[in-house]
Amino acid sequence: FNIREELTEKENSLLDLLGTEVKTQLFNERRQNFCTDITYVRYLRARDWDTKASKEMLVNSLQWRDEFKPEELTAEEVRGEMDNEGKFFVHGRDKLGHPILVMRPRYDNTTAHEPKLK
Numbered sequence: 001f002n003i004r005e006e007l008t009e010k011e012n013s014l015l016d017l018l019g020t021e022v023k024t025q026l027f028n029e030r031r032q033n034f035c036t037d038i039t040y041v042r043y044l045r046a047r048d049w050d051t052k053a054s055k056e057m058l059v060n061s062l063q064w065r066d067e068f069k070p071e072e073l074t075a076e077e078v079r080g081e082m083d084n085e086g087k088f089f090v091h092g093r094d095k096l097g098h099p100i101l102v103m104r105p106r107y108d109n110t111t112a113h114e115p116k117l118k
Contacts, residue, residue: 001095003037011049015040018051022058030071031062038096 004012018040026032040054043061047053065071087107091100 003041007041011041011044014044014049014051018044018054018058021051021055025059025062030065030069034062034065034071 004015007015015037019035019037022035022040026035035058040058043054043058044051047057087105088101088103091102093099
């Protein structure tokens with residue numbers, strides 16, 4: 001899947017610009033693995049293709065990911081959240097085959113707040 005094929009010429013140039021600006025923030029392999037074209041497009045879309053705002057949001061996300069390491073979470077660490085009836089469910093897979101996890105916070109009935117930060 002190539003996200004660039006679905007973008008306009010202007011969107012592709014903004015994607016290139018964001019990628020170039022963020023490369024200075026990629027100091028480790030974990031960050032490099034997270035920062036793909038698809039990730040950049042998600043952040044650009046979230047900030048209406050404003051590269052400055054997208055970069056700020058992405059850098060904040062990278063800092064959060066460095067602190068909490070969500071890619072290292074295990075099922076056991078979130079068992080209480082998963083057992084929360086109706087709060088999470090898998091709703092198919094994305095174009096890359098990753099499961100799409102839908103979260104409905106209104107069904108939250110747990111009291112442990114620290115795991116929720118992850």
